[in-house]
Amino acid sequence: xxSSINTGIxxxxxxxxxxxxxxxxxxxxxxxxxxxxxxxxVQGAPSEHANWVLKAFISNLRYTSKSEKTxxxxxxxxxxxxxYNYAALIPIKKSDEWWAxxxxxxxxxxxxxxxxxxxxxxxxSVVSRQLYHCKDLGEPFDFxxxxxxxxxxxxxxxxxxxxxxxxxxxxxxxxxxDIRLEKQQ
Numbered sequence: 001x002x003s004s005i006n007t008g009i010x011x012x013x014x015x016x017x018x019x020x021x022x023x024x025x026x027x028x029x030x031x032x033x034x035x036x037x038x039x040x041x042v043q044g045a046p047s048e049h050a051n052w053v054l055k056a057f058i059s060n061l062r063y064t065s066k067s068e069k070t071x072x073x074x075x076x077x078x079x080x081x082x083x084y085n086y087a088a089l090i091p092i093k094k095s096d097e098w099w100a101x102x103x104x105x106x107x108x109x110x111x112x113x114x115x116x117x118x119x120x121x122x123x124x125s126v127v128s129r130q131l132y133h134c135k136d137l138g139e140p141f142d143f144x145x146x147x148x149x150x151x152x153x154x155x156x157x158x159x160x161x162x163x164x165x166x167x168x169x170x171x172x173x174x175x176x177x178d179i180r181l182e183k184q185q
Contacts, residue, residue, distance in 0.1 A: 010132060012089055012144060013040045014052040020087055020181035028165070030093070030175030039089060039181055041146070054091060056132030056144045077128045084128065084148040087181040088157065091141035098172035114167035123160045126153040141175065151182075 014022075014036030021038050036051040046053055098106065110116050120129070127149045135142040149157050161178070164170065 009044055009055050009057055009137075011042050011044065011046050012054040012056070012146075013042060013046040013050045014038070014054075015040065015046075015050045019184055021184050023180045023182050025177065025179045028176040028178050029173050030177075033091075033177050033179075038184070039087075039179065054134065054141065054144055055137055055139055056134035057137070058130065059133040077124065079128045079130060079146070079148050081128065081148065083150050085183045086149050086151050086154065086157075087183070088145075088147045089179040089181065090145045090147070090161075091175075091177050091179075092143045092145065092173055093141045093175040094172045095174045109169050109172075114164070114169035116164060116167070116169060119163045119167075120160065123156055126150070126156050127160060 014034070016037050018038030018040035020040070022036055025032065025035065027033075034051045040046070045055075101109070111118070127147055129148075130146045132144040132146065133142070134144055147157060
């Protein structure tokens with residue numbers, strides 16, 4: 001799914017009430033985050049009390065070739081499918097060593113070595129996703145990854161996460177929190 005580039009800020013709000021109930025929150029690498037009972041995704045700044053707020057924006061695809069982009073656009077499912085009752089918010093921070101690499105060096109690790117796009121493409125029929133950028137906003141993470149899927153595809157989502165976490169690219173991840181969510185009725 002290709003989202004249009006949007007310069008608006010999206011806030012992921014961890015609070016006591018919200019659209020998505022927190023089922024689990026686990027630090028994969030680095031420190032965890034303050035607990036929250038639910039997560040909401042809102043345009044702009046939240047107006048309610050929050051345990052935490054992560055701000056980000058949708059940007060251009062930075063490591064994707066034209067053929068990869070075409071494939072993703074053709075095969076991705078949109079977010080918000082009513083049958084997708086589960087979601088995952090996975091904030092990620094990469095090391096200074098990663099950011100010191102040139103763009104082509106990061107691309108080589110991202111796809112030629114780690115096969116990030118091709119691994120993810122294997123799950124496009126059952127997992128919708130959106131990448132949000134936040135490094136340039138001075139947030140505590142570089143990226144926020146948002147996934148939606150149905151409860152029957154939790155195993156597929158876990159396999160996707162395991163495949164990506166066992167790549168060279170993930171050696172550069174210094175902080176990752178896996179927040180699993182269920183849509184409130």
